[in-house]
Amino acid sequence: MKLRSIALAGLLGTGLLMTSGCGTEDVTDLVGNLLQQNVVYTVNGTGGAVTFSVTGAADTLVEDQNFTANLLTGYDNYSVTYSPNGGVDPKTFPAGSTYMYTATTCDALGYLQHEIKANKVTFVNTASYALAPADLQIVITQTDGTQHTVTETIGACGITSAPSLDGVVLENDMNITVNADGLPPITETITGLDPELLAIGNNLKVDIVIFETTILGLPAASLTVVPMAGYDDLAAIGVGAL
Numbered sequence: 001m002k003l004r005s006i007a008l009a010g011l012l013g014t015g016l017l018m019t020s021g022c023g024t025e026d027v028t029d030l031v032g033n034l035l036q037q038n039v040v041y042t043v044n045g046t047g048g049a050v051t052f053s054v055t056g057a058a059d060t061l062v063e064d065q066n067f068t069a070n071l072l073t074g075y076d077n078y079s080v081t082y083s084p085n086g087g088v089d090p091k092t093f094p095a096g097s098t099y100m101y102t103a104t105t106c107d108a109l110g111y112l113q114h115e116i117k118a119n120k121v122t123f124v125n126t127a128s129y130a131l132a133p134a135d136l137q138i139v140i141t142q143t144d145g146t147q148h149t150v151t152e153t154i155g156a157c158g159i160t161s162a163p164s165l166d167g168v169v170l171e172n173d174m175n176i177t178v179n180a181d182g183l184p185p186i187t188e189t190i191t192g193l194d195p196e197l198l199a200i201g202n203n204l205k206v207d208i209v210i211f212e213t214t215i216l217g218l219p220a221a222s223l224t225v226v227p228m229a230g231y232d233d234l235a236a237i238g239v240g241a242l
Contacts, residue, residue: 035073036095037231040080043067043102043224045126045211050082050103065211067226069239086110098230100207102126106157114159116205116228121165123154127212130156137179140168154210170197170204176223188223196237197227204229 042052044062051061055078057070072078077094080101081087089109093099098116104126106112112124125131131138131154138150151164170193177187197204205228213222227242234242 036075038070038072038075038078038093038095039098039229039231039234040070040072040078040093041067041098041100041207041226041228042070042080042082043100043124043207043209043226044082045102045104045106045209046085047105050084050086052080052082052101052103053087055079065209065222065224067209067224069229069234069242071231071234071239080111082110098205098228100124100226100228102209104157106212112157112159116230117161119161119163119166119205120168120202121162121206121208122228123150123152123160123162124207124209125154125156125158125160127210128156129212130154131210135180139177139179140165141175141177142169143171143173168206169202170206170225170227172198176208176225178223186222188225190225193227194237194240194242197229197233197242200229200233204233 040054042054042062044050044064044066047064049061049063051059053059054070055075056072060068062068075095077092079090079092081090082103086103091101091111091113100114102112102124103110104112106126106128112126114122133151140148148165148168150162152160152162154160172191172193174190175187177185179185207226207228209224209226211222
């Protein structure tokens with residue numbers, strides 16, 4: 001039985017839901033609010049391993065350019081810090097949504113963060129330079145050959161939503177290609193995604209995290225794709241599906 005179903009059974013026993021006019025979505029929202037559910041994705045973009053500390057979760061060591069998902073309940077607010085060097089100004093997230101927290105040296109606070117966006121794809125750029133389409137082209141190719149090209153300028157050390165990628169469907173064997181002037185294209189192939197995660201389909205939001213690197217002494221970028229599944233979906237399929 002799913003966590004949500006267990007919680008709902010208990011609430012029905014107390015009579016808290018004995019109110020007419022409540023639809024399925026209303027009940028789900030009520031249960032989520034009572035449990036104070038949150039998901040916080042913690043990404044490491046510092047250049048070395050860090051340990052994340054999140055309210056209500058065990059401390060987790062995360063290697064550079066990797067991430068972990070934290071399913072959280074029981075608190076009105078959730079504080080996130082990391083060590084070394086990330087505990088000076090902890091970030092607090094209110095319960096009830098899905099968030100990204102990326103540890104980075106590009107920002108004075110030591111992190112970039114955002115709440116899940118309406119757009120399908122959001123870029124989290126930890127590089128110290130902007131990525132403009134005229135200088136660096138990012139193309140996502142689906143397994144059927146359909147291509148989606150980023151048309152937005154991705155700001156330096158910041159969060160950028162990409163409406164140009166709203167047609168993207170997350171799937172195994174899709175490619176993300178970065179074309180920079182004067183350099184060979186760099187292609188990342190997405191593999192190993194769990195079928196239950198892919199079944200979420202168009203409801204699944206995605207963060208593409210960009211890390212600063214160099215190729216032949218010139219500025220370049222590497223990528224990590226983070227599927228931003230919400231609490232109910234992640235509880236159902238398990239963190240291991242990411």
